[in-house]
Every structure is written in structure tokens, then in C-alpha cells.
Amino acid sequence: MAEKYDIVIIGGGPAGLAAAAAAYDAGAGKILILERDRMLGGILNQCIHNGFGLHTFNEELTGPEYADRFIRKVEERKIEYKLNTMVMNMTADRTITAMNREDGMFDIEAGAVILAMGCRERPRGALNIPGYRPAGIFTAGTAQRLVNMEGFMPGREVVILGSGDIGLIMARRMTLEGAKVKVVAELMPYSGGLKRNIVQCLDDFGIPLKLSTTVVDIEGKERVEGVTLAKVDGSGKPIPGTEEHYTCDTLLLSVGLIPENDLSRQMGVEMSPVTRGPVVNESLETNLPGVFACGNVLHVHDLVDFVSEEAGIAGRNAAEYVKTGRGAGKESGIPVIAKDGVRYTVPSSIRPEFMNDRLVIRFRVGGVYRNCYISAYIGSERKIHKKCRIVAPGEMQQVILQKKDIEAAGSVENVTVCLEQE
Amino acid sequence: MEKRELTCIQCPMGCAITVEMDGGEVVNITGYTCNRGKIYAGKEVTNTTRTVTSSVRVTGSAKEDMVSVKTKTDIPKSKVFECAKALKGVTVQAPVHIGDVIVRDVAGTGVDVVATRNA
Numbered sequence: 001m002a003e004k005y006d007i008v009i010i011g012g013g014p015a016g017l018a019a020a021a022a023a024y025d026a027g028a029g030k031i032l033i034l035e036r037d038r039m040l041g042g043i044l045n046q047c048i049h050n051g052f053g054l055h056t057f058n059e060e061l062t063g064p065e066y067a068d069r070f071i072r073k074v075e076e077r078k079i080e081y082k083l084n085t086m087v088m089n090m091t092a093d094r095t096i097t098a099m100n101r102e103d104g105m106f107d108i109e110a111g112a113v114i115l116a117m118g119c120r121e122r123p124r125g126a127l128n129i130p131g132y133r134p135a136g137i138f139t140a141g142t143a144q145r146l147v148n149m150e151g152f153m154p155g156r157e158v159v160i161l162g163s164g165d166i167g168l169i170m171a172r173r174m175t176l177e178g179a180k181v182k183v184v185a186e187l188m189p190y191s192g193g194l195k196r197n198i199v200q201c202l203d204d205f206g207i208p209l210k211l212s213t214t215v216v217d218i219e220g221k222e223r224v225e226g227v228t229l230a231k232v233d234g235s236g237k238p239i240p241g242t243e244e245h246y247t248c249d250t251l252l253l254s255v256g257l258i259p260e261n262d263l264s265r266q267m268g269v270e271m272s273p274v275t276r277g278p279v280v281n282e283s284l285e286t287n288l289p290g291v292f293a294c295g296n297v298l299h300v301h302d303l304v305d306f307v308s309e310e311a312g313i314a315g316r317n318a319a320e321y322v323k324t325g326r327g328a329g330k331e332s333g334i335p336v337i338a339k340d341g342v343r344y345t346v347p348s349s350i351r352p353e354f355m356n357d358r359l360v361i362r363f364r365v366g367g368v369y370r371n372c373y374i375s376a377y378i379g380s381e382r383k384i385h386k387k388c389r390i391v392a393p394g395e396m397q398q399v400i401l402q403k404k405d406i407e408a409a410g411s412v413e414n415v416t417v418c419l420e421q422e
Numbered sequence: 423m424e425k426r427e428l429t430c431i432q433c434p435m436g437c438a439i440t441v442e443m444d445g446g447e448v449v450n451i452t453g454y455t456c457n458r459g460k461i462y463a464g465k466e467v468t469n470t471t472r473t474v475t476s477s478v479r480v481t482g483s484a485k486e487d488m489v490s491v492k493t494k495t496d497i498p499k500s501k502v503f504e505c506a507k508a509l510k511g512v513t514v515q516a517p518v519h520i521g522d523v524i525v526r527d528v529a530g531t532g533v534d535v536v537a538t539r540n541a
Contacts, residue, residue: 038485039485045539048475048476048477048490048491048492048538048539049475050473050475050492051431051432054432054458060432060473061538062475062490062492062538063490064490064520064538064539065520065538065539068520068539068540147477148477148488148490149477149486149487149488150487150488151477151479151487151488176474176476176502176503176506177476177506178510194436195429195436196429196430196431196432196435196436198429199428199429199431199436200431200472204472204499204502389438390438395436
């Protein structure tokens with residue numbers, strides 16, 4: 001007999017923890033968190049740097065401290081969780097098959113499911129770098145775990161490919177641990193990481209950031225001995241004659257994060273090809289009734305504060321769904337269109353009757369734009385027009401829609417979020 | 423009049439802040455969106471400081487091999503490497519709680535290094 005829970009949350013990282021606490025506070029009864037690692041907190045456990053929580057707690061915390069705040073919320077509410085537990089399968093009618101050493105393989109029936117599995121790093125295999133497969137090539141997050149949680153240094157002379165935040169953070173971390181970080185190479189003409197991390201992780205230590213540059217060769221058969229960098233043209237092709245050689249024993253990759261949605265796909269959740277996360281409505285509910293998504297499994301965030309906020313919304317809506325069946329079967333809403341520089345929006349549809357007084361729409365832009373306006377239209381009427389000195393793909397943006405504006409507009413065909421020159 | 427363009431590092435918003443200086447004195451700060459940013463900008467051009475985070479080995483913990491730590495407040499930027507060096511080879515005995523002092527007065531800064539994880 002499968003055990004029944006009101007809400008089952010897949011993943012005990014920042015999204016899962018915040019969703020659980022919010023669902024509990026909204027009156028959900030039996031909640032269970034399933035976590036594959038040996039502890040709650042997810043990736044925050046290895047993010048020992050500071051800068052978390054300014055928006056949520058108005059103080060600057062490290063990752064483990066931020067996680068601890070939410071772990072305590074879960075403990076105080078006596079919310080159940082299972083560690084070292086791997087979810088194997090989920091069905092559209094919300095039957096979850098999971099396994100661990102104590103219980104073996106077991107089934108759970110969930111009134112609602114919250115997807116909070118987070119994301120994974122893009123590995124070397126996803127890049128077309130020629131060369132052997134020597135030791136010494138790590139994703140930045142693997143190096144972060146080795147250094148911060150296991151106490152090993154992956155190498156002494158380091159080149160970093162990709163300017164994602166974890167790569168930048170690791171440039172500083174490895175420098176402080178005595179390694180020589182020679183250069184950070186970024187394929188794109190702009191950094192993929194936050195500006196603050198360029199300042200405090202690279203500039204502070206005189207580590208050069210080379211834009212429009214990639215690795216064209218990895219030397220070494222048993223262990224990395226060096227890499228060759230080259231400039232790339234507008235289409236990302238290496239430009240002959242621009243090669244530069246660096247000796248190093250380690251290459252870190254910080255080349256993007258991909259939401260981990262194998263389980264979502266398996267259960268039939270509709271995915272966005274842009275975010276690689278589920279397509280969701282204003283309640284952060286997927287195309288499957290009672291299945292919600294939040295955090296990095298939905299779309300990759302820069303700030304954990306926003307993950308917690310988003311997860312809170314998913315948690316409250318899941319609780320509402322379990323109590324009232326709210327919105328079940330009402331899948332169509334007003335589509336939210338992303339255009340003119342805006343790559344996607346979360347959510348991507350709005351059902352006005354289920355909207356809160358204000359709705360945060362988050363999105364990323366496709367390039368670097370200076371002195372532009374972020375605009376939102378309800379139907380043909382422009383409701384938001386916000387001047388920005390600079391917007392870049394590395395930094396998530398948001399607009400806030402008011403329910404009263406949507407209601408006042410009556411039946412509109414769509415809501416549009418776009419960038420405008422004036 | 424000298425102008426310094428800064429990127430605020432207080433939070434991931436990364437506000438672009440402009441500080442106007444006259445003979446080493448801050449005369450005007452613009453572009454910040456919160457008070458922390460204003461304070462940061464003033465300090466960045468006169469007395470640059472950073473928070474240092476690291477991790478040290480822990481023994482006797484069932485759960486952890488390492489415990490993460492931070493300087494309780496920011497320290498002068500010139501002391502960052504000395505602080506990192508002082509943390510090398512430090513081992514602590516479990517149990518450790520968030521906020522426990524791991525190293526007192528690190529690198530002569532008057533600032534303690536404290537644990538940021540329970541172990």
C-alpha cells in the first residue's frame with residue numbers, strides 16, 4: 001500500500017525547504033521532503049562564501065548559514081523529510097517511486113507535488129573541446145565541493161573556462177588556498193556571472209578575464225599540462241593566429257547550469273526549450289494539475305533570496321490546491337509573451353482569477369543592452385516602463401504586475417514583456 | 423574633483439555607484455539603491471575591506487569533514503591573505519555550532535573567525 005501525503009517535495013535544497021515551510025504555514029497537513037544527499041540544504045552547503053540573504057533577512061550570510069535558517073523552519077514545523085533518498089519515477093497522477101537503504105523501494109501517493117530538484121552544471125562532455133581525457137578537468141562546482149566540504153585542493157595552477165558565478169567564486173577560493181589562477185576565459189563577449197563577483201573575485205586578485213575567448217586545446221594525457229586559448233569571432237569560431245598557451249594542471253569549467261528535469265519529463269511535464277524548466281502558470285503550476293515547480297529546476301536563478309520567495313509561492317499554491325482543488329482542469333490563461341530582447345518569462349501564462357494582488361514576472365535578456373527600458377504591456381496598453389542603465393544575460397530581471405490592472409483590462413489576448421529603446 | 427565608478431559588492435544586485443572625491447574626501451555618492459551600498463562606496467574609496475570565508479578541518483563529527491568559517495565582520499583588504507594563511511592547518515573538535523569562535527583576533531585585525539556551519 002502506498003503511503004499518502006498531502007504534499008511531497010522533491011529536493012531538500014533552498015527551494016524545497018522554503019516551499020515546505022510555506023505550504024505548512026498555509027495549512028497543508030502531511031508534508032514530506034525527499035532529498036538525495038545526506039543532509040538538507042542542497043548546494044548551499046558548499047557555497048561557503050558570503051552574500052546570501054540580504055533581501056530575505058537583511059543581513060549578509062554564508063550559504064550554510066542561509067540554509068540553516070530554512071532547515072530550522074522545517075525542523076520547528078516538524079515537517080517530515082527523508083535523506084539519502086532517490087526518487088526513481090513519478091507519474092502524472094502523482095505516484096512517486098523512491099528508494100533508500102532503510103525503506104528499500106517504496107511508493108508514495110501525493111495530493112500535490114512540488115518539483116525542487118535544482119540544476120546541474122554543464123559538463124565537459126557538453127562542450128566540443130578537442131584533446132585527451134586527462135585528470136584535472138573539473139566543473140567549478142565539483143572543485144567547490146572538494147575544497148570546501150572535503151578539504152582537497154584539485155590543483156595548483158588553474159585556468160577557468162566560463163565566467164559563471166561558481167567559476168568566479170572558485171577563482172578567489174583557490175587563490176586564497178594558495179593556487180595560481182592564471183586566467184578566466186569566456187566565450188561570450190560579456191560575463192555570465194554577476195558584476196560583484198568580477199569585482200571581488202577577479203579584480204581584487206588581479207586575475208584577468210578574457211572575453212570572446214575559448215579553450216581550443218587541452219594538453220596532457222594522464223594529467224592536464226596546459227591549455228591553449230584563442231579569441232573567437234561573432235559566431236563563436238576560433239580565430240587562427242590568436243592562440244595563447246598557458247601551462248596549468250587544472251581546468252575548471254563554469255559554462256552554465258541546466259535545470260535537472262529528468263523526472264519532470266518522465267512524468268509528462270511540458271518543458272520550455274529556453275529555460276529547460278517546466279512551463280508554469282501564475283501559480284507556478286505545470287501543465288499537470290497539482291504539480292508545481294520552483295527554484296533552479298524551474299529556471300536558473302542568480303539569487304537564493306529569489307528562489308526562497310518563488311518557492312514560498314509554489315508552497316502556498318500547492319497547499320491551496322490540496323485544500324480546494326483550486327484551478328484543477330483550468331489550464332488556459334492569458335499567455336505572457338517574451339520578445340524584443342527578453343528570452344523568456346516565468347510564469348508564461350496568467351489566470352487572473354487565481355492571481356495574487358501582485359505577480360512577479362521574472363525573465364532574462366538575450367544580450368547586453370544599455371540605457372533601455374523594460375516594458376510590460378497588458379494587451380496593447382503599456383503598464384510598466386522602467387529605465388535601466390544596463391541589463392545583461394547574467395542578471396535576472398523582474399516586473400511586477402498588479403491584479404487590478406489585469407482585471408481592469410478585461411479580456412486581453414496576451415501580456416507582453418519586452419525591451420524598448422524609448 | 424575625482425570621480426570613482428564602483429560596482430557595489432554588498433549583494434548580487436551589483437549597483438553601479440559613482441563616488442565623487444575631493445582631495446581624498448568623499449563629497450558625493452550616487453547610484454546606490456540601499457544604505458549598505460552607500461556605506462560600502464564610502465569605505466571602498468577610503469578604507470577597503472572584505473569578509474573572508476574559508477573552511478577548516480573538524481574532527482570527531484559524525485557528519486562533516488570540514489566546517490565552514492568566516493570573519494565575523496569585514497577586515498582590511500590588505501589583511502585578506504594573512505587571514506587565509508592563519509586558517510591553514512587549523513583543526514577544530516566537534517561539536518561546533520554556527521557562531522562559535524574558531525580563531526580569535528585573526529591576523530591582528532581584532533576580528534574573530536567564526537563557524538558558519540554546525541558539525
